[in-house]
Amino acid sequence: MTLDACQLVVGLEVHVQLRTQTKLFCGCPTIFGAPANTQVCPVCLGLPGALPVLNRRAVELAVQTGLALNCAIPARTKWDRKNYFYPDLPKGYQISQFDLPICGPGWLEFPDPDAPEHTLRVRLVRAHLEEDAGKSMHDEKSGRGDSRIDLNRAGTPLLEIVTEPDLRSPQAAKAFLTELRLLLTYLDVSDCNMQEGSLRVDANVNLHIDTPSGKVATPIVEVKNLNSFRAVERALAYEQQRQWQQWQRDGKQLGEVPKQTRGWDENQAVTVPQREKEESSDYRYFPDPDLVPIAIDAELIERCRACLGERPLELRLRLQQEYGLTAYDADVIVAQGRALVEYFEMVVAKGASAKRASSWLQQDVLRTLNEQNLTIEQFPIDADKLGELIAAVEKGELENSRARDVFQYYLGHPQAGLEQARAALGIVQVDDRELTELCQKLLDEHPQIVAQAKAGDLKGLGALIGAAKRRNPNVDPRKVRSICQHLIEQQG
Amino acid sequence: MQLTIEQVRKVAQLARLEFTEEQLESFSAQLASIISFVEQLKDVDTEGVEVLSHPHALQDALREDEVQEGLSRQAALANAPAHDGECFLVPPVLG
Numbered sequence A: 001m002t003l004d005a006c007q008l009v010v011g012l013e014v015h016v017q018l019r020t021q022t023k024l025f026c027g028c029p030t031i032f033g034a035p036a037n038t039q040v041c042p043v044c045l046g047l048p049g050a051l052p053v054l055n056r057r058a059v060e061l062a063v064q065t066g067l068a069l070n071c072a073i074p075a076r077t078k079w080d081r082k083n084y085f086y087p088d089l090p091k092g093y094q095i096s097q098f099d100l101p102i103c104g105p106g107w108l109e110f111p112d113p114d115a116p117e118h119t120l121r122v123r124l125v126r127a128h129l130e131e132d133a134g135k136s137m138h139d140e141k142s143g144r145g146d147s148r149i150d151l152n153r154a155g156t157p158l159l160e161i162v163t164e165p166d167l168r169s170p171q172a173a174k175a176f177l178t179e180l181r182l183l184l185t186y187l188d189v190s191d192c193n194m195q196e197g198s199l200r201v202d203a204n205v206n207l208h209i210d211t212p213s214g215k216v217a218t219p220i221v222e223v224k225n226l227n228s229f230r231a232v233e234r235a236l237a238y239e240q241q242r243q244w245q246q247w248q249r250d251g252k253q254l255g256e257v258p259k260q261t262r263g264w265d266e267n268q269a270v271t272v273p274q275r276e277k278e279e280s281s282d283y284r285y286f287p288d289p290d291l292v293p294i295a296i297d298a299e300l301i302e303r304c305r306a307c308l309g310e311r312p313l314e315l316r317l318r319l320q321q322e323y324g325l326t327a328y329d330a331d332v333i334v335a336q337g338r339a340l341v342e343y344f345e346m347v348v349a350k351g352a353s354a355k356r357a358s359s360w361l362q363q364d365v366l367r368t369l370n371e372q373n374l375t376i377e378q379f380p381i382d383a384d385k386l387g388e389l390i391a392a393v394e395k396g397e398l399e400n401s402r403a404r405d406v407f408q409y410y411l412g413h414p415q416a417g418l419e420q421a422r423a424a425l426g427i428v429q430v431d432d433r434e435l436t437e438l439c440q441k442l443l444d445e446h447p448q449i450v451a452q453a454k455a456g457d458l459k460g461l462g463a464l465i466g467a468a469k470r471r472n473p474n475v476d477p478r479k480v481r482s483i484c485q486h487l488i489e490q491q492g
Numbered sequence B: 001m002q003l004t005i006e007q008v009r010k011v012a013q014l015a016r017l018e019f020t021e022e023q024l025e026s027f028s029a030q031l032a033s034i035i036s037f038v039e040q041l042k043d044v045d046t047e048g049v050e051v052l053s054h055p056h057a058l059q060d061a062l063r064e065d066e067v068q069e070g071l072s073r074q075a076a077l078a079n080a081p082a083h084d085g086e087c088f089l090v091p092p093v094l095g
């Protein structure tokens, strides 16, 4: 039996920090990087007698996300306590949602990494709101080897999105996460910054293996500590190999051994068993008596639906249908965010063809943004001006390489218009007589190129075009080529 | 209702309580009688009654997403058994 007989099966749990000003159940701010224990109050410290009050915005953001993920939104949702002891959890329980999550089953569709014009669909089990724990740091400096606890993060609103085990490859898992992050960014419900912990991923992984006696499943492993999408991809590929070898060694199937938790070690590029929290599976959930249930009425749902806007998947399709872009080009533009899509549409509205606009965006604009570390909102050339510039190329008023000179000029002179740029760069249209004279002169100077061309070898024309551009940067290379050919033919 | 010593030991462990063998034995009997008392509720016919998740009829006690002043760090750490002026200190947490 070979590795071909085994199918990787993956489900993901994604924790997303919602973009609120304050925590889920208290008015403490949620700013990342504040000095330790300066964003705390009796509620998030779990002091006796303090009572939680739910943040309205967190509910709205969760509903909005749920709607964008095609989730059923139940009319009623409630709060439960998840009980466990850990030093970063001051109350001894986490306020979470057990049996009535704010978002029910849904799905997310995303481009198939193996065939970008097709999509894959992953079903979602649910998405629920919960509060984050604090941060524990083990620091040798503190002398006694104690751990230090910072509770700034405790109580921050998280939405935990749980998928069905519908993913079948490490690449598909990465593509799903990429689309999810893009969607959340479009919705502006989270900043999705993995370095700052506002998007965290755990993966449940096993293999389905075809054996002569039927399909068997290997024990499910939960992989944690996945700090980047690349880490997800690598860890899953590693687990596929590891579980296959493990199964060949011991033949253990799902249900025969307890679920294992492993952590991804980025440096060693391996997963390693993690020490289980004792009895960690026994959380003894029960309804939180401090919090009343929430009714999600139709009015709230409609208000949240109105905020959704076009989702990346819909936008990609529209850019293809409305502008005739390829799936690839549409994806590159959409992946840059809503602002770049709007920029693209404004450029086209100014008279640029979609194809040329897309290529200018992907090459000149995106390269400049990367080089100068800018967002499109900070980009010095506004969409109207770029649209006008490309339209001039489109109409043959400006040669493409001269348009690139104008583009560079605009970068240094944000206030300049096209006329000023033309004047500053000495761009004048070369009339046909002038151009014909120049071509004739070049042909006279290069008799062997003419001879070659007459013999059917046109390679030398490139050198003539280069020479023409050096004498007059405003010449249109296509015109030089056709005039030279014409003159050579006339010579007979 | 019967409770085994093992069940009581597990519940105690989850609550981080340490009991002697005698305590475990006497608590088994006491817990069993508490559960039996509550079990009487099973006799009530709840056919067609909606599950109650909260005794209050109140719903939607929400607050606006506005920052409110919390505690100073000094005040936050004041009652901690150990701190270093910035963080709470606890016995080492590994992994």
Ligand SMILES: [Zn+2]
Pocket: A023, A026, A027, A028, A039, A040, A041, A042, A043, A044, A045, A155, B070
């Ligand atoms: Zn607080």
